[in-house]
Amino acid sequence: MPDNFDSRAEQAKAVLASVDPRPGVPKPDPILVADHVRRSFGGLTAVNVEHVEIQRGAITALIGPNGAGKTTFFNLITGFDDANEGKWTFNGRQVAGTAPYRLARIGMVRTFQLTKALSRMTVIDNMRLGAKNQTGERIFAAIFPFLWKSQEKQIDQRAIGLLERFNLHQKVADFAGSLSGGQRKLLEMARALMSDPELVMLDEPMAGVNPALKQSLLGHIKAIREEGTTVLFVEHDMDMVHDISDWVIVMAQGQVIAEGPPDTVMKNQAVIDAYLGAHHDSNLTESGEALTEDGAR
Amino acid sequence: MDWGFILTQTTTQAIGITAIIYILAAIGLNVQFGYAGLLNFGQVMFVAAGSYAVGVIVLTFDLSLWLSILVAIIVATALALLLGIPTLRLRADYLAIVTIAASELFRLSVRSIAFKDTLGGAQGLNGKLGQQFHDTNPLPADFQSLPVLSWTRQDLWVVIVGWLLIAAFTVLVWLLVRSPWGRVIKGIREDEDAVVSLGKNVFVYKMQALILGGIIAAFGGIVWAVAKQSVQPDTFQPDFTFFAYTILLLGGAARVFGPIVGGIIFWFLLAGTGEFLGQAIQAGWIDFLQATDVGNIRFMLMGAGLIALMVFRPQGIFGDRKELALDAR
Ligand SMILES: Nc1ncnc2c1ncn2[C@@H]1O[C@H](COP(=O)(O)OP(=O)(O)O)[C@@H](O)[C@H]1O
Numbered sequence A: 001m002p003d004n005f006d007s008r009a010e011q012a013k014a015v016l017a018s019v020d021p022r023p024g025v026p027k028p029d030p031i032l033v034a035d036h037v038r039r040s041f042g043g044l045t046a047v048n049v050e051h052v053e054i055q056r057g058a059i060t061a062l063i064g065p066n067g068a069g070k071t072t073f074f075n076l077i078t079g080f081d082d083a084n085e086g087k088w089t090f091n092g093r094q095v096a097g098t099a100p101y102r103l104a105r106i107g108m109v110r111t112f113q114l115t116k117a118l119s120r121m122t123v124i125d126n127m128r129l130g131a132k133n134q135t136g137e138r139i140f141a142a143i144f145p146f147l148w149k150s151q152e153k154q155i156d157q158r159a160i161g162l163l164e165r166f167n168l169h170q171k172v173a174d175f176a177g178s179l180s181g182g183q184r185k186l187l188e189m190a191r192a193l194m195s196d197p198e199l200v201m202l203d204e205p206m207a208g209v210n211p212a213l214k215q216s217l218l219g220h221i222k223a224i225r226e227e228g229t230t231v232l233f234v235e236h237d238m239d240m241v242h243d244i245s246d247w248v249i250v251m252a253q254g255q256v257i258a259e260g261p262p263d264t265v266m267k268n269q270a271v272i273d274a275y276l277g278a279h280h281d282s283n284l285t286e287s288g289e290a291l292t293e294d295g296a297r
Numbered sequence B: 001m002d003w004g005f006i007l008t009q010t011t012t013q014a015i016g017i018t019a020i021i022y023i024l025a026a027i028g029l030n031v032q033f034g035y036a037g038l039l040n041f042g043q044v045m046f047v048a049a050g051s052y053a054v055g056v057i058v059l060t061f062d063l064s065l066w067l068s069i070l071v072a073i074i075v076a077t078a079l080a081l082l083l084g085i086p087t088l089r090l091r092a093d094y095l096a097i098v099t100i101a102a103s104e105l106f107r108l109s110v111r112s113i114a115f116k117d118t119l120g121g122a123q124g125l126n127g128k129l130g131q132q133f134h135d136t137n138p139l140p141a142d143f144q145s146l147p148v149l150s151w152t153r154q155d156l157w158v159v160i161v162g163w164l165l166i167a168a169f170t171v172l173v174w175l176l177v178r179s180p181w182g183r184v185i186k187g188i189r190e191d192e193d194a195v196v197s198l199g200k201n202v203f204v205y206k207m208q209a210l211i212l213g214g215i216i217a218a219f220g221g222i223v224w225a226v227a228k229q230s231v232q233p234d235t236f237q238p239d240f241t242f243f244a245y246t247i248l249l250l251g252g253a254a255r256v257f258g259p260i261v262g263g264i265i266f267w268f269l270l271a272g273t274g275e276f277l278g279q280a281i282q283a284g285w286i287d288f289l290q291a292t293d294v295g296n297i298r299f300m301l302m303g304a305g306l307i308a309l310m311v312f313r314p315q316g317i318f319g320d321r322k323e324l325a326l327d328a329r
């Protein structure tokens, strides 16, 4: 981090301030660059992204009405679904067609819209699974605990540290299935961080999380950025988007229709139209920008 | 009614050679299904592969029995690869369909006329298959029988080594499932995508579980061939696999001792009802059944018992009901 900034947040904001707010705009230091990514389901084109870049070290929000293709875009980029066409690079490396587990290993880790906490495993075992390069995960080494016990201790320390940060340290020995929906979201995020990813992609991290937890989750996401990790997240809650994102990308009907800093994007007419066209009770109205004609939500 | 006889006969079968074979197959299933969640419905094929490895190496090629153990491991590995490569990337049900079909295909192929010279056709391979093993028998030559359990000198030696094998594989499974490797396969059982998203090559882990479970089952086949000194293609029917599953569920899937407990109980009940009904018919207590019905009746009773188990103790005898009740989402 250059000395003239107090935090990564300020740095990210300052760097992105000079970027022109238009769809597909190049960024000064992109970690992810996608070109012509298209995915169709039968006749429906779920994703058709011409060009998009994600700035390194920043928190980027991916927003858009339901069915805009955000989750599908996540699935394509992380290798969980196959694009009909398209190329994308991660850290300058071509990664289209790469197996999803390899992408996770090179630092692109995601969470899922429908939380995938492993219910019948304990919280700590969930966390341990997130750690990379484990000797004991090889079948022959697994038989000899002395080969992996010390590594396991280090992993546990790291896991406990993260669980403390996410307020889950009292749940260490509980089954993940006994956690609340919001706690599972937290666990999934903490687990993703076990591998020290460069880019975390969170699909609706706030869905189902109660307001009190939301505040601390916001704090966690900001903290992740301060550690130098890039965050790309999908979210519906506009207050949250406004609060934590350095940059916002708006998708509608599979395409990127707008980009820019949160304030700019939420005043954008195309964005307001996309939301209102899709669902009238969008909480975009909460930012005061988009009221329907009769003034009601 | 000779209750003592019923009890000794039943106990002899509950921990006897057949039980050992099924328990080994069930330990293999425990790795595959219990821990990794792989629905292998063709376990009998791996057992058959073990038996045929012994038959072919010892009888057809007149080579060492010890070599056949190596061959059994290689063949089981090859079969697991053959089944796993096309199916393990697909949804779970594909493996189930492919394995049950493959196990029948295997049985029908090995009994076919085309391979009669090597595999013995429908008669299978019969002869001194296990001689090399029986020659190692340390029991005194004038050994008659144990006080209660009625094994011959030869069978007792098989039983001893069989239980040592069970112990060895149980320890192996125990070591594996409490290791990070075991953590990964348990994660795969719950949600494959979650494990992929954490950077694990799920395909490789599933393959390893399939191979390991297949090899353990093949050892069951080796025991079978050595004990019976014969390999019969039509003993490797799909119902073998389903009994092995029954044993696993009875004892509790994903419990290290599940297959052992389940296997002993299964054979105790099956043999016990058989012996009891047989004697009861002989003694005239039951007059609406023939002695020839006993074989079928005991399976009907077993079925009824299983239904009761699933209703009242779905987690098996060792399972943890609380864990089962946890929301799988
Ligand atoms: N597996 C699928 N099969 C068919 N249609 C799908 C599939 N996945 C997503 N879609 C469709 O693609 C569109 C985009 O969905 P999605 O990416 O989930 O949107 P978002 O996450 O933005 O709400 C939707 O119209 C959805 O119905």
Ligand SMILES: [Mg+2]
Binding pocket: A070, A071, A072, A113
């Ligand atoms: Mg979505």
